Amino acid sequence: MAEPQPAVVEIKVRDDGPYKVTGPVRLIDAEGGVFEVPAEGSIVLCRCGRSADKPFCDAAHKRAGFDSCPRA
Numbered sequence: 001m002a003e004p005q006p007a008v009v010e011i012k013v014r015d016d017g018p019y020k021v022t023g024p025v026r027l028i029d030a031e032g033g034v035f036e037v038p039a040e041g042s043i044v045l046c047r048c049g050r051s052a053d054k055p056f057c058d059a060a061h062k063r064a065g066f067d068s069c070p071r072a
Contacts, residue, residue: 007039015069018044018057027055 023037048066
């Protein structure tokens, strides 16, 4: 009998936009607050630094003209 494989966490870098993180993930902020993402869920994290909802993306990168297209 094969052992179950752990769920894979996937992080996608979007051109000129946020990081999309697909769970399962536990995000812990600087004050110890926890945000759980289930295996079937996802979150988008700010990369431009201008979101009013940090660490989450609120699309401020579009208004700010954020420009970044890194490649792995």
